[in-house]
Amino acid sequence: xxxxxxxxxxxxxxxxxxxxxxxxxxxxxxxxxxxxxxxxxxxxxxxxxxxxxxxxxxxxxxxxxxxxxxxxxxxxxxxxxxxxxxxxxxxxxxxxxxxxxxxxxxxxxxxxxxxxxx
Amino acid sequence: xxxxxxxxxxxxxxxxxxxxxxxxxxxxxxxxxxxxxxxxxxxxxxxxxxxxxxxxxxxxxxxxxxxxxxxxxxxxxxxxxxxxxxxxxxxxxxxxxxxxxxxxxxxxxxx
Numbered sequence: 001x002x003x004x005x006x007x008x009x010x011x012x013x014x015x016x017x018x019x020x021x022x023x024x025x026x027x028x029x030x031x032x033x034x035x036x037x038x039x040x041x042x043x044x045x046x047x048x049x050x051x052x053x054x055x056x057x058x059x060x061x062x063x064x065x066x067x068x069x070x071x072x073x074x075x076x077x078x079x080x081x082x083x084x085x086x087x088x089x090x091x092x093x094x095x096x097x098x099x100x101x102x103x104x105x106x107x108x109x110x111x112x113x114x115x116x117x118x
Numbered sequence: 119x120x121x122x123x124x125x126x127x128x129x130x131x132x133x134x135x136x137x138x139x140x141x142x143x144x145x146x147x148x149x150x151x152x153x154x155x156x157x158x159x160x161x162x163x164x165x166x167x168x169x170x171x172x173x174x175x176x177x178x179x180x181x182x183x184x185x186x187x188x189x190x191x192x193x194x195x196x197x198x199x200x201x202x203x204x205x206x207x208x209x210x211x212x213x214x215x216x217x218x219x220x221x222x223x224x225x226x227x228x229x
Contacts, residue, residue, distance in 0.1 A: 035218070037164075044121065044223040045156070045164065045207050047216065059217050095163055103152040103211035103218055106175065108163040 002026040002107045004096050009112030016086050016116070022079040022096030022109055030054070030074035033099040036081045038092035039111075046092070049081065050099070064090075086116045122147060122208055122221035129227040135196040138224045140208030141189060146219055148189035152211035155184060155193045159204045167206075168193060195226070203228045 008020040022034070036048040049070040050059045058070050069082040079096050093111040100106035123141040130136040140147065140155075147153055153171045156164035166175050168184035171191060181196045191210070195202055208221035 037220075045158075045209075045220040047209075047218040047220060050217065061216050100166075100169065103150075103209060104154050104166065104169040105156070105164070105209070106166050106169070108165070110163055 002098065004098065004107055004109035006094065006096055006109045006112040009094065009114045011115045011117060012086055013118050014087060014116055017082070017084045018086065018114060020081040020083065020094055020096075020112060020114070022081075024077045024079065024096075024098070027098070027107075029072075029077040034070075034072060034079045035097045035099060035105060036070060036079075037095045037097055037105070037108075038090075038114075039095070040089075040092040043092075048094070051079070083114070086114075088116050090114060091116045120219075122210060122219055124206075124208060124221040124224045126222070127225045127227065129229055130195075130198045131229045132198055132200065134198050135194060136198060136226065138193045138195075138206055138208075138226070140191040140193070140210075140221045142191075142210055142212075142219070143189055145214060146210040146212035147186065147191050147208075149213060150211045151186070153184070153186060153191040154209045155182075156207045156209065157202075157204045158207065164207065198228055200228050202226060 003025045005023045051070045067085045071080045095111045096109045097105035098107040155168040158164045172184040
């Protein structure tokens with residue numbers, strides 16, 4: 001069965017950095033695009049970033065462009081999100097999600113909480 | 119890219135049918151058949167309920183159905199059950215620079 005397990009969340013000061021990981025299993029990781037989606041406390045879902053199956057193309061939300069970097073290691077079945085210059089408004093639960101086909105997120109991880117606070 | 123517009127809340131009694139709308143533009147909902155719907159219970163990850171406007175993944179109840187007209191997509195839940203009480207989000211591919219956009223979310227309450 002498909003499993004996505006995020007890790008790396010925690011408390012970080014404004015301006016700091018954090019790297020999230022998403023360990024995938026139960027499917028051929030190297031064949032699927034992957035996303036990061038976040039949800040601020042009590043708020044709705046916000047798409048953050050996408051990476052193609054082979055890492056050749058990456059797309060970002062305007063709110064994180066230039067600060068966040070999505071990457072993947074297909075040999076380790078792992079997705080990453082490097083977050084730099086963090087702001088209070090980046091506080092959220094971050095989910096990784098598998099893309100079944102264009103704009104369809106068919107499996108989600110349980111999420112990891114990132115809190116940006118001094 | 120602004121979020122797609124959904125009603126903040128919709129309610130219904132057990133057994134009734136309800137419909138949640140998701141309004142976008144010709145650059146997203148109206149321009150592509152890549153609209154999907156997600157159910158999220160409190161403290162849980164979202165779950166895919168409908169993809170490509172009207173397709174149901176394996177295992178999702180046929181009480182859930184999707185449609186689209188112009189720039190507005192809709193999710194209908196028929197035979198409403200207590201377990202359907204959750205937040206629902208639509209999502210669409212968009213031709214804007216961000217490529218993907220979610221709706222504002224709708225809280226469904228079973229009376």
